[in-house]
Amino acid sequence: SAVISQKPSRDICQRGTSLTIQCQVDSQVTMMFWYRQQPGQSLTLIATANQGSEATYESGFVIDKFPISRPNLTFSTLTVSNMSPEDSSIYLCSVVQTNYGYTFGSGTRLTVV
Amino acid sequence: SQQGEEDPQALSIQEGENATMNCSYKTSINNLQWYRQNSGRGLVHLILIRSNEREKHSGRLRVTLDTSKKSSSLLITASRAADTASYFCATVDSWGKLQFGAGTQVVVTP
Numbered sequence: 001s002a003v004i005s006q007k008p009s010r011d012i013c014q015r016g017t018s019l020t021i022q023c024q025v026d027s028q029v030t031m032m033f034w035y036r037q038q039p040g041q042s043l044t045l046i047a048t049a050n051q052g053s054e055a056t057y058e059s060g061f062v063i064d065k066f067p068i069s070r071p072n073l074t075f076s077t078l079t080v081s082n083m084s085p086e087d088s089s090i091y092l093c094s095v096v097q098t099n100y101g102y103t104f105g106s107g108t109r110l111t112v113v
Numbered sequence: 114s115q116q117g118e119e120d121p122q123a124l125s126i127q128e129g130e131n132a133t134m135n136c137s138y139k140t141s142i143n144n145l146q147w148y149r150q151n152s153g154r155g156l157v158h159l160i161l162i163r164s165n166e167r168e169k170h171s172g173r174l175r176v177t178l179d180t181s182k183k184s185s186s187l188l189i190t191a192s193r194a195a196d197t198a199s200y201f202c203a204t205v206d207s208w209g210k211l212q213f214g215a216g217t218q219v220v221v222t223p
Contacts, residue, residue, distance in 0.1 A: 031209055042201055042214060043203075101158055102203075103158075
């Protein structure tokens, strides 16, 4: 199955700033997703990162707040913009492969102060 | 948005006992999967059951699926302290998107 490198693994950021999270996959994958996991909660799908086109966002998530890039089939970034303490969460990227199912990155633990 | 509910929210058992958790979902699915997460780390895929399957086994894990009731259960037999984790069900819709349930936090004490 694919190996995902996600970074940074954690960060502490000031409110009002932005953080870009990177997700690098060791093989080409068609579908890549970004999730948020708020403290003590389950995972919520933010968006599907589409290669060569705009990401598809789930209800409650907007591009201005969570811009996503997907320049090729092995890489994607998620930016958390104009952060507030409510954005403190774990952010995870995920890919799906036909023969291996879904694989998750190790996550980025974000704390906004 | 999350797909469904899981119960119980938390489960505390002794080593050697069985742990059962349930998951309900709302929409039509292609398959349902169970994942484990240790202490807020990355997720580990445990088992997948397709919509045309009713039961599946993998080692100490047994999963059932009832599409008429839109529900699934995960049974961990002969639990071990290392099974302490959060367990999530997740459904895959026709678009290939994985949506997670609320999760069950399992604590296995020696």
